[in-house]
Amino acid sequence: MSIAADGPFGADVCPARPTPPTATPNLITMLLKPGGLSNLIASFPAFWYKARHCEFQVGFTRNGRGVLVNDPEAIKRVLVSEAEHFPKEENQLAVLKPLLGNGLLTADGKVWRRNRKLAAPVFQHSSIKDFAPLFTRAAERSVSLSLQGEGPVSIDREMTRLTLQIIGEAVLDADLDDGTENISDAVTRTLDKFPMIFLATAFLPGQVRDRVVERIVSPTRRQLEPYARRIVAQADRQGSETSLIARLMGAAKRDDGEGLSAAQVRDEVATFLLAGHETTATTLSWAWYLLTLHPEWQERLHDEVRDVAGDRPLTAADVPSLVLTRAVVDETLRLYPVVANLMRRSDREVQLLDDLTIPAGTTVLISPWLIHRHERYWRDPHRFDPMRFLGEEAAARPRHCYLPFGGGPRICIGAGFAIMEAVLILATYMQKARVRVLNADRVMPQARIVLRPNTSLEALVTPRLSVG
């Protein structure tokens, strides 16, 4: 059943989530359950939404002990103050490294420290605000495209196309855009095979696992090689620093006189394409879903953008005034954090809380999905209410119970970029249109690499009269 013209939804409706089981998950029950491995959040039992920490079993080995850390103070210690003793989990890295090499997401130790230091200025606010005209221009083109069609639009696909275009232009030089789509398609298609790769990591010994992963990802990596070489050659020729990657190359050159090799450029291009497009696209898709459930919020956002900018194109300077739009983005990332689970592995024994000691070699699960819905820290946690991000209620909340971008030294370097992009896209749409997802009543979140809706979102995009 699709939803009626005015929508059967209202203030009372609760956004979709899987019904939690009563028992703690283990690999056997997850394998037996249809779709169990491809939707981790569906295996989280009801008591995990109240717990501070819990043990679970990972895989079949004797060392396969896992601990869910679900307390803001303990999370802070894992991600921030004791971060050096909680490196990224080995299986996760084994899966991603063959594709992303020593890109920022997967590098560790000295290589990561240097790359992060070089990339930090590239992602500072003063730097990313240069991309605001690109965000607004691409969003305006997207909304007019969506308004042109006769029938419903697959709004999730449109968000993917839009953010792909943006990341293609922002990461790479604009006149290299031929082929961006193919590259990104290849990266995304490889990602879709990851549930299979995860299975391989659970059952296979290290060397066999690595061979399986290598076979799956090597065609994509080969496709990236000539592209990376062209980017290096072009940046050397032009010496311009318009794109993120050219800025990074410039920073590296100033650092040691040599700059980045073609292999390093390839790794960072793949990393930025992978980390920087599906994440924002999916967040925007969830926003359209939530705004369909709560059409009254579309009116509030429309009023806000009209007050701030009337009919003119939005700019970076408008973003701080788009307070409600930002609160909707924050609330969307709370209810549907696209990176729903973070994994770490302790390299020595660490006492996290009075009643929680983590032995060396333990897999630690920190789940934004769970802590964002923890009954102790969130009022009415499963409801959509952007107001919780404004005023005193927001100020009173412990910091590490909200972590859509992770935390500590490995916090998402693109967070500022993503927030500005999402706010400007959402506000540009709300300035000109109404969006209604027709199949909202059939949507369910599914946690693979990113937390996506289980179905394409078919939406009606209808025009608003211009302010005049």
Ligand code: HEM
């Ligand atoms: C709504 C959008 C986004 C979300 C929710 C998101 C979320 C995250 C999270 C949770 C992490 C930490 C993973 C961990 O600790 O294991 C991360 C890391 C990262 N993200 Fe994002 N991200 C988003 C957008 C972006 C964008 C737009 C870019 C680049 C243009 C980007 C680039 C990266 C990179 C390079 C890392 C690795 C940082 C490091 O380890 O030093 N992300 N992201």
